[in-house]
Amino acid sequence: MNFINQTKKLFKDLNRVRSKLKDSRTKTFKSETKNLVLIREFVKDFLTSKNISNDDLEKIILAIDEACTNKIKHAYKFDETKDIIIKLKLTDDEFIAEISDFGLPFNPEEITIPDLKENYINKKSGGYGIFLMRQLMDEVKYEFNKDGENKIILKKKLNIKNA
Amino acid sequence: MNEFNLNHKSIEDINIIELKGYLDAHTAPKLENAISNLVNSNQYKIVVNFSELDYISSAGLGVFMAFIETVRNNGGDIKFSAMNEKIYKIFDLIGFPKIYEFYKSDEEAIQRFKSSEK
Numbered sequence: 201m202n203f204i205n206q207t208k209k210l211f212k213d214l215n216r217v218r219s220k221l222k223d224s225r226t227k228t229f230k231s232e233t234k235n236l237v238l239i240r241e242f243v244k245d246f247l248t249s250k251n252i253s254n255d256d257l258e259k260i261i262l263a264i265d266e267a268c269t270n271k272i273k274h275a276y277k278f279d280e281t282k283d284i285i286i287k288l289k290l291t292d293d294e295f296i297a298e299i300s301d302f303g304l305p306f307n308p309e310e311i312t313i314p315d316l317k318e319n320y321i322n323k324k325s326g327g328y329g330i331f332l333m334r335q336l337m338d339e340v341k342y343e344f345n346k347d348g349e350n351k352i353i354l355k356k357k358l359n360i361k362n363a
Numbered sequence: 364m365n366e367f368n369l370n371h372k373s374i375e376d377i378n379i380i381e382l383k384g385y386l387d388a389h390t391a392p393k394l395e396n397a398i399s400n401l402v403n404s405n406q407y408k409i410v411v412n413f414s415e416l417d418y419i420s421s422a423g424l425g426v427f428m429a430f431i432e433t434v435r436n437n438g439g440d441i442k443f444s445a446m447n448e449k450i451y452k453i454f455d456l457i458g459f460p461k462i463y464e465f466y467k468s469d470e471e472a473i474q475r476f477k478s479s480e481k
Contacts, residue, residue, distance in 0.1 A: 233389035269388040328421035
C-alpha cells in the first residue's frame, strides 16, 4: 500500500513538473539588430520560470540570437521593415525554437565549418553563427516552404532542475 | 541586460578597451570603429578588458578576427583580459584560445607587451 501511495505521489510530482514545462509562445519582431536584445529578453522570459539550468538557458539565448542575426543580415539584407517570427515551444524534456523569415532563402549546403587559420589570413569576421548554433543545440534543421517561408528549427534536450 | 558601453584608455603605447554590457550584431560596429580608429592611427598594442561584459555573440567575436592579422603584422597584438567563465566558454567553442592570449588582468597583459619588447 505504502509503495502504491509513493508511486502515486511520484507521478503527481512528475505531472506537476511537466505541466510547468509544457508551454509555447510566438512573437514577431522587425528585422533590426536593435531588436536582438528584445529577442533575447523574450526567450529569457519564456524559459526563466521553467526550471531549466542556467547553462541551457544561456546556450539557447545565444543560438536564437545567432539565427536571428543571420536572418537580419542574409535573408533580409538589413531591411528593417521585414518580419522575423519566433515560436518557442517546450515539451516534456525538449526545447524547440522555430524561427521564420520570408526573405532570401539560404542554402545550408554552402555552410562550411569556419577555419580559424584561413579566416585569420583573410580577415574574415563572419561565418561563426551557424557553427555556434550547432555547438550549442542538439539539432539545427532548415525548412523551405512553398509560400516563401524559410524556417530554422533549433532543438535542445533540457537538463531539468529539481522542482 | 545592460546596453553596450566602451571605454578607451592608454598606458604609454598600450591601448586598453573596456567593454561593458552586451556585444551583439547591434553593438559590434562600435567596437569595430574603436579598433579601426586605433589601427588607422598606427596603434597596434591593444588589451581588451571583458570584466564587465555580460554577453557576446559571434558578431562580437568576428570583430577580433577582422583585425588580428593586421595588428600582428605591425608588431602588435590584441590580448584579452579579465574574462569571466561564461564569456570564455563561447570563445573556447569557436577555438579562439588557439589564436589569442588570455590574461587575468590588464596588468598581466601589459606586462606581456612590455616583456616582449625587451
